[in-house]
Amino acid sequence: xxxxxxxxxxxxxxxxxxxxxxxAENELNVRxxxxxxxxxxxxxxxxxxxxxxxNMYDYGRIVTDLARQATVPVxxxxxxxxxxxxxxxxxxxxxxxxxVDRSKLPYEENVAQVKEVVxxxxxxxxxxxxxxxxxxxxSNYAVDGVSNFTDPxxxxxxxxxxxxxxxxxxxxxxHGLYKGEPKLQFDLLEQIVNSVxxxxxLHGGSxxxxxxxxxxxxxxxxxxNLSTDMKYAALQNLKKVYPIGEGEENIFGFWRLLQExxxxxxxxxxxxxxxxxxx
Ligand SMILES: [Zn+2]
Numbered sequence: 001x002x003x004x005x006x007x008x009x010x011x012x013x014x015x016x017x018x019x020x021x022x023x024a025e026n027e028l029n030v031r032x033x034x035x036x037x038x039x040x041x042x043x044x045x046x047x048x049x050x051x052x053x054x055n056m057y058d059y060g061r062i063v064t065d066l067a068r069q070a071t072v073p074v075x076x077x078x079x080x081x082x083x084x085x086x087x088x089x090x091x092x093x094x095x096x097x098x099x100v101d102r103s104k105l106p107y108e109e110n111v112a113q114v115k116e117v118v119x120x121x122x123x124x125x126x127x128x129x130x131x132x133x134x135x136x137x138x139s140n141y142a143v144d145g146v147s148n149f150t151d152p153x154x155x156x157x158x159x160x161x162x163x164x165x166x167x168x169x170x171x172x173x174x175h176g177l178y179k180g181e182p183k184l185q186f187d188l189l190e191q192i193v194n195s196v197x198x199x200x201x202l203h204g205g206s207x208x209x210x211x212x213x214x215x216x217x218x219x220x221x222x223x224x225n226l227s228t229d230m231k232y233a234a235l236q237n238l239k240k241v242y243p244i245g246e247g248e249e250n251i252f253g254f255w256r257l258l259q260e261x262x263x264x265x266x267x268x269x270x271x272x273x274x275x276x277x278x279x
Contacts, residue, residue, distance in 0.1 A: 005097030060093025133170030173204035193220035
């Protein structure tokens with residue numbers, strides 16, 4: 001069933017667990033994630049960035065259709081919505097949650113822009129997530145991680161002012177691959193949990209380490225965003241049967257190869273079936 005993200009996260013917060021939020025780009029991985037969620041009876045949050053698929057509306061129809069058929073609760077979240085326009089499009093495309101990422105802006109500007117989207121989203125029953133502090137890129141972790149941690153007192157004010165449903169926190173994780181070992185600030189997480197009364201989100205779950213992640217999920221994190229590790233696992237699985245050269249380790253390139261394979265096969269069978277030119 002397709003639900004607002006808030007509904008899933010409120011349950012997770014009550015139960016003291018986190019919901020995985022893998023990034024998806026197309027029907028291939030959306031189906032894979034839903035199958036696993038059903039197999040393991042887990043709620044699921046499908047996260048997608050606006051440029052993941054060439055057409056947000058087509059993609060939205062696929063995801064919402066599959067999610068409605070799912071036998072477990074599924075939310076569909078716009079990951080890192082960077083503009084007001086993209087948030088509007090996502091809502092029209094059927095997303096049940098939008099993340100409004102204004103974490104690089106000064107506090108007041110972050111609040112103002114988040115509020116604008118929250119008002120619109122809530123008017124149609126869509127949840128909203130925003131980020132305070134800034135979760136950087138893994139390769140820059142050593143230089144920009146520390147200075148951008150979430151401030152617990154400011155987080156409380158931010159949640160009250162914006163009325164968001166979930167707060168993405170910066171406590172030492174980073175997007176993409178890490179340079180070195182991430183050091184999660186569990187003391188800081190505890191302070192944020194004590195001052196904020198809505199579900200918390202951890203971005204940059206990949207490469208954070210199972211022990212770190214499990215501890216974070218028991219300590220107040222209710223949603224873990226996962227992208228790099230999902231794509232890496234898919235590529236590793238592929239490499240078992242199809243060797244990929246160095247420098248080609250990019251899942252986005254491989255989607256295209258897959259697609260070409262499907263198209264070639266169908267071209268063949270259209271001819272075999274004799275349906276060419278009959279439409
Ligand atoms: Zn993120």
